[in-house]
Structure formats: C-alpha cells, structure tokens
Amino acid sequence: MNQRIIECVPNFSEGRNMHVIKEITDIIEAVPGVSLLDVDPGEATNRTVVTFVGEPEAVVEAAFRAVKKASQVIDMSKHHGAHPRMGATDVCPLIPVAGVTLEECAEMARKLAERISNETGVPTYCYEAAAFTPERKNLAVCRKGEYEGLAERMGHEGQGADFGDRPFDSDIARTGATAVGARDFLIAVNFNLNTTSTRRANAIAFDVREKGRPQREGGKPNGKPMKDENGKTIMLPGTLKGTKAIGWFIDEYGIAQVSMNITDINKTPLHVAFDEVSRAAQARGVRVTGAEIVGLVPKRAIVDAGKYFLHKQQRSTGISESEIIRLAIKSMSLDQLAPFKAEEKIIEYKIGKGNCPGKLTGMTCAAFADETASESPAPGGGSISAYMGALAAALGTMVANLSAHKPGWDELWREFSDYAEQGQLLLAELLHLVDEDTEAFNRIMAALGLPKGSDEEKAARDAALEAATLYATQVPLRTMQVAVKTMPLLEAMAEKGNPASVSDAGVGALAARSAVLGAQLNVRINAAGLKDREAADRLTDEAAAIAATAVEAEGRILEIVNSKI
Numbered sequence: 001m002n003q004r005i006i007e008c009v010p011n012f013s014e015g016r017n018m019h020v021i022k023e024i025t026d027i028i029e030a031v032p033g034v035s036l037l038d039v040d041p042g043e044a045t046n047r048t049v050v051t052f053v054g055e056p057e058a059v060v061e062a063a064f065r066a067v068k069k070a071s072q073v074i075d076m077s078k079h080h081g082a083h084p085r086m087g088a089t090d091v092c093p094l095i096p097v098a099g100v101t102l103e104e105c106a107e108m109a110r111k112l113a114e115r116i117s118n119e120t121g122v123p124t125y126c127y128e129a130a131a132f133t134p135e136r137k138n139l140a141v142c143r144k145g146e147y148e149g150l151a152e153r154m155g156h157e158g159q160g161a162d163f164g165d166r167p168f169d170s171d172i173a174r175t176g177a178t179a180v181g182a183r184d185f186l187i188a189v190n191f192n193l194n195t196t197s198t199r200r201a202n203a204i205a206f207d208v209r210e211k212g213r214p215q216r217e218g219g220k221p222n223g224k225p226m227k228d229e230n231g232k233t234i235m236l237p238g239t240l241k242g243t244k245a246i247g248w249f250i251d252e253y254g255i256a257q258v259s260m261n262i263t264d265i266n267k268t269p270l271h272v273a274f275d276e277v278s279r280a281a282q283a284r285g286v287r288v289t290g291a292e293i294v295g296l297v298p299k300r301a302i303v304d305a306g307k308y309f310l311h312k313q314q315r316s317t318g319i320s321e322s323e324i325i326r327l328a329i330k331s332m333s334l335d336q337l338a339p340f341k342a343e344e345k346i347i348e349y350k351i352g353k354g355n356c357p358g359k360l361t362g363m364t365c366a367a368f369a370d371e372t373a374s375e376s377p378a379p380g381g382g383s384i385s386a387y388m389g390a391l392a393a394a395l396g397t398m399v400a401n402l403s404a405h406k407p408g409w410d411e412l413w414r415e416f417s418d419y420a421e422q423g424q425l426l427l428a429e430l431l432h433l434v435d436e437d438t439e440a441f442n443r444i445m446a447a448l449g450l451p452k453g454s455d456e457e458k459a460a461r462d463a464a465l466e467a468a469t470l471y472a473t474q475v476p477l478r479t480m481q482v483a484v485k486t487m488p489l490l491e492a493m494a495e496k497g498n499p500a501s502v503s504d505a506g507v508g509a510l511a512a513r514s515a516v517l518g519a520q521l522n523v524r525i526n527a528a529g530l531k532d533r534e535a536a537d538r539l540t541d542e543a544a545a546i547a548a549t550a551v552e553a554e555g556r557i558l559e560i561v562n563s564k565i
Contacts, residue, residue: 003348004099006108007053007185008063010092012070013085013176015041015048020073025050027069033058035351037296046081047090053351056100060112063092067178068120076147076176086147087122087176091139094130094182097298097347105182106130113180117164121171123154124163128181132162142179150177184242187262187270187301188294191277192255192336194287201247201256207280208273209245209260212238240276242267253337257292270297271305274332290333293340299348302328314413316404318397318420358435382437382476382522389483389515390430395508396486397423399493399501406498416497419489426486430515433479437522440475443468469529473539476522480546483515487553494560506561509554516550519543 014020021041028050029036038051052062067089074088084090094105094112109130117124125142126132135141145153153159154177155167161177193201206213215234216223226234238245242264249256258277262268278288306324307317309331317324325342334340343349360368360379368387372379397420403409404416447464451457490512494505523543527536 004055005053005097005348005351006056006059006100006105007051007095007097007347008059008092009049009051009095010063010066011085011090012048012050012066012074013046013076013079013081013088013090014070014074015046015081016043021048023073024048024066024069027065028052028062031058031062031065034062037347037350042083044081045083046079047083047085053097053347056104056108059094060108063094063112064115064119067092067116067122071120071122071175075174077173079147084143084146085176086143086145086150087178089122089178090143090176091127092178092180093128094180095185096182097185098300102129102182102184109180109182113178114163116178116180117161120175121164122175123150123161123165123172123177125177125179126162126181127179128183130180130182136162139179139181147176184264184266185298187265187297189260189262189270189273190250190292190294191258191260191274191281191288192253192290192292192333193257193281194289195256196249196254198247198249198256200284200286201249201258203247203284204277204280204286205245205247205258205260207238207283208240208258208276209238209243210241211244212236239280240268240273243273255289265298265301269304269308270301271308271328271332274305290336292337293334293345296347296350297345299325299346302342302346305332310417314410316401316413316417316420318400318404318417318422318424320424358432360435360438361431378438378441379434380437380441381518382440382479383434385476385483385515385518385522386430386433386437386479387515388511388518389479389486390427390434392483392486392490392508392512392515393423393427393430395504395511396489396493397427399497399504399508400489402501403493403496403498419492423486423489426482426489429482430479433475433482437475437479440468440472444472466531469526470532470535473523473526473530473536476519476526477539477543477546479519480516480523480543480550483512483519484546484550484553486512487550487557491553491557491560494557494564499564502561502564506558509557509561513550513554516547520547 012024018041021039025036025039028034034052034054036052039048041048053059070088076088079085094109096102096105106129110126113124113126116122125136127139127142128137131137150172151168154165154172195201212235214225215236216225228234243260243262245258245260247256247258260273262270262273274291281288302325303321306328309327310317329335329340360371360383363371372384400416400420400423404413404420444465447461447468450461450464452461486508490505490508494502497505520543524540527540530536
C-alpha cells in the first residue's frame with residue numbers, strides 16, 4: 001500500500017549527438033519499473049538533463065547502468081560546452097518523492113557512488129545530503145576546477161574523489177569524474193501578479209526568498225549596500241526558508257510573475273509559499289491571481305495544500321483524494337494560465353502509481369457484480385468481504401463528514417475531520433484488498449500450473465504452492481484486521497455523530513461484521529491447505545479472535561443505534 005518512489009535527474013555531458021543520448025536513455029528505459037519522464041538536451045551547454053522515476057531499487061539500477069554507458073560513449077577529452085562539468089555523467093542526484101526519506105536517499109547515493117567506482121572505474125564524489133564532509137555538500141566544491149582541474153586534484157588528499165581516488169590517468173582523462181548526491185525535491189512555481197511591473201515583482205521576490213535583499217545605508221531603497229568586515233554585502237533574509245526567487249515579465253501572458261524554486265518543501269510547502277507571496281504582494285498593493293507549476297510535482301505537495309485550505313475553512317479533510325486535489329488547484333488557481341491535469345502534472349499519477357484503481361475497484365458497481373456472477377472462480381468471497389469492509393469504512397467516513405458540517409457543531413469540525421481521515425485510510429486499504437484477494441487466488445493457480453515431472457520440479461512446485469497458499473490465507477486475515485478497525489469509528493459515529501445518520505452507522509456495523517466473518521471463512525478454507533500446521537493453527541486462532549471482537553462490537557453499535565431510532 002505504501003508507495004516508495006524516488007526521482008533521479010542525471011546530467012550527461014553530451015547535448016548534440018542524439019544517437020549517443022538515445023543510447024543512454026535506452027539503457028534507462030530497459031530497467032523494469034522505471035519511467036523516463038523527460039530528456040532535455042542543450043546544444044550550447046553540450047549537456048542533457050534526464051529525468052526518470054520509479055521504485056528505489058529500480059531507479060538506482062537504472063542510474064548505475066546509465067553512468068556506465070555514459071562512461072563508454074562520451075569522451076571527456078573532446079568535450080566542450082558552456083555549462084560547468086567534470087565528467088561524462090556530471091551529476092547524478094537521487095530525490096525522494098513518496099515513502100522514502102532524504103536520509104534513505106543519501107545512503108542509496110553513497111552505495112551507488114561506491115558501485116560506480118568499483119565497477120566502472122569512474123572516480124565518484126558524494127555531494128549535498130550524501131556528502132561525507134560539510135564542505136562537499138556544495139557541488140561547486142566537488143566540481144572545483146571542473147574537468148580540466150582533475151589532473152591536479154586526483155590522488156591528492158582532501159581533493160580527490162570519495163570513491164576511486166587515484167592519480168590522473170588515461171581512463172580518467174576519458175570519463176572524467178562523477179558527483180552522486182541526494183537532495184530534496186525541487187518545486188518550480190511561478191506566482192502570477194496583477195501587475196506588469198518587473199520592479200514590483202522583484203521587490204516581492206526579495207521580500208520572501210531566503211537570501212533576501214542587501215541591507216542598505218539608512219534603510220533607504222537607494223542607499224549604498226552595506227558591507228561586513230570581510231567586505232561581503234550584508235543581506236536581510238526573506239521570510240521563506242529553502243526558496244530562491246526573482247521577478248520577471250512574461251510577454252506571452254502580459255503579466256509579471258514571482259518565479260520561485262522551492263528547494264526544501266519540508267521547510268516551505270507549496271501552500272505556505274503561496275500564502276506568503278500573496279501576503280507580501282498585498283503589502284505592496286499587488287495581488288497574486290494564481291500560480292503556475294513548472295514541470296512535475298509530488299502528490300503530497302498538492303494533497304497537503306488541499307488539506308491546508310480545508311483546515312482554513314474549518315472543513316473536514318476526510319474526503320476523497322481527488323476532491324482534495326481539486327480544491328488545491330482552485331485555491332491556488334493552478335489552472336489560471338493553462339489546464340492543470342493531475343494525471344500529467346503529479347508524478348505518482350504520471351507514472352501510474354497514484355490514485356489508480358485496480359482491476360475490480362476500477363469497475364462500475366454493476367460490472368463488478370456481473371464479474372462476480374460469472375463462471376470464473378475469482379473474484380469470490382474474499383474480494384466481496386473486502387468490499388463490504390470498504391463500504392463499512394465509507395459509511396463511517398460519510399457520517400463523520402456530515403457531522404463535521406452540521407450547523408451548530410462548528411467547534412467539533414476538527415474532531416470529526418480526524419475521524420473521517422481515519423475512515424479514508426481504512427477505505428483505501430480495504431479497496432486495495434479487494435483486488436489483492438484475486439491476486440492471491442491467481443498465485444495459487446500459477447503454482448498449480450508449474451511442472452511436476454522430476455523430483456526437483458515437484459519440490460519446487462510444492463514450495464511455490466505452499467507459499468501461495470500461505471499468502472492466500474494472509475490476505476483475508478488482513479481484511480479481517482482492517483475491517484474490524486472500522487468498528488471503533490462506527491461506534492463513535494453512532495454515539496456522537498449526526499443523529500440523522502445514526503442508521504448509516506448501524507448499516508456500517510452490519511457490513512463490517514459481514515466483512516470480518518466472510519473473510520474468516522476464506523482464512524479457514526485456505527489454511528486447511530497448508531502443510532505447516534503450526535502456521536495454519538496460528539492464523540485460524542487469530543481469525544477467530546478477530547471475529548469474536550467484531551460480533552461483540554456489532555452488538556454494541558446496534559444497541560446504540562436502536563436506542564436512537
């Protein structure tokens with residue numbers, strides 16, 4: 001259920017020979033589980049920026065293969081371009097998108113750097129979050145002197161690469177060195193202003209960007225910039241940490257914008273930047289009319305924004321993800337200049353790992369019922385049990401949302417919003433289990449189809465069948481574990497939720513009990529096929545205990561419901 005996605009944005013020192021570039025990108029696309037999002041070659045810079053995403057293991061493997069291929073097809077001794085560079089693969093950052101921390105990316109980057117050095121011979125520096133020393137967090141320190149300076153740096157203590165350091169040789173002359181790092185996701189966003197003044201836009205940008213603006217003598221706008229004892233300009237910091245910004249005028253739209261890079265979305269989330277730029281603009285007599293996301297954005301940035309604006313309205317955040325995203329788009333007018341299509345702008349949706357329904361849950365109610373009624377043995381009782389559990393969670397969530405919006409209950413909105421969020425989490429997992437139960441059945445069928453001629457084949461088939469049967473027992477048990485968690489939500493809604501919806505809480509309890517008892521039947525029938533009887537007994541005993549809890553909870557909830565009807 002928890003997605004783990006990282007992004008990699010390697011920069012290769014070739015921007016003119018499309019055949020060479022394609023050789024590298026073909027290597028990336030050949031790795032299963034990786035989605036190539038963008039290839040951006042630059043002729044003047046003689047450099048290509050490639051963007052790809054996927055699960056961490058796949059992305060790291062693709063990054064290694066790409067660096068290796070670049071070292072084979074790019075000769076740095078013949079390279080010339082406008083952009084700073086020191087190797088065939090100049091930089092290779094790993095970036096957390098979902099379910100992965102920056103620290104985890106840093107560890108992956110260090111291991112990748114070591115592998116690159118060991119298996120390709122390319123000297124590798126570690127920078128930003130992956131750096132081994134504070135100084136090397138700065139890429140410019142690692143790349144000091146660029147390619148031409150490597151001969152003086154390699155083999156010298158404190159100057160050479162973190163992995164593969166040695167005196168400059170013919171191999172380094174050909175491949176150069178590489179910097180592998182980890183950094184936070186960067187959001188590029190432009191804030192639209194109701195002015196054509198670049199000066200006003202720049203003033204707003206300086207108000208908010210972390211670097212701020214020069215401190216001037218007498219505090220006057222036209223005063224001379226003040227210097228410290230080392231002769232450096234003294235800066236007055238802006239209000240937003242982890243941001244860079246400037247103002248400019250866009251002929252295409254006829255407006256000025258504050259163009260911002262949010263380099264640390266943990267310190268400054270997108271919605272915080274939007275509100276702060278709006279505040280700074282208003283203080284200067286200007287209004288932010290909307291925002292424009294450049295490139296892609298992680299789902300959490302948009303979802304967090306939607307929840308933020310719902311909280312400001314004292315509205316429940318326990319609504320569907322699509323509704324939250326729609327609210328975020330409208331709240332920041334992300335669609336002012338062009339349509340904001342979630343399936344194209346949000347990374348998880350772009351690569352098909354976002355809010356994508358499964359085979360069964362993507363069907364209409366009628367189609368799901370018809371599929372169940374067909375002569376195929378799947379979907380069956382396991383999927384139906386999970387779906388009944390999902391409906392129980394949905395009913396509890398509905399009552400919570402209705403209670404959060406009930407007139408006269410305004411002071412209770414956050415409590416019911418929290419209940420609704422709990423319900424949404426349970427709903428999502430139970431919907432996932434609808435399709436997972438069918439997947440469990442398919443695994444058993446696949447195991448049964450394995451050859452069983454030789455003793456070795458028979459042993460392999462038996463092991464595969466045992467593993468598949470265990471999984472087919474664990475899935476309905478998981479359905480029971482999640483479905484029973486809807487009971488406290490439903491009981492709370494029966495006790496203190498909107499009185500007009502108390503019957504809905506009761507129906508939810510009935511559905512939850514049926515989900516638990518239905519899934520228990522699947523646990524029992526699948527556990528009977530396990531050769532590991534100790535495991536079978538443990539699973540069926542746990543299922544029996546959950547079933548007893550569900551039956552007891554249903555009784556309590558119906559008693560409350562009936563007392564109020």
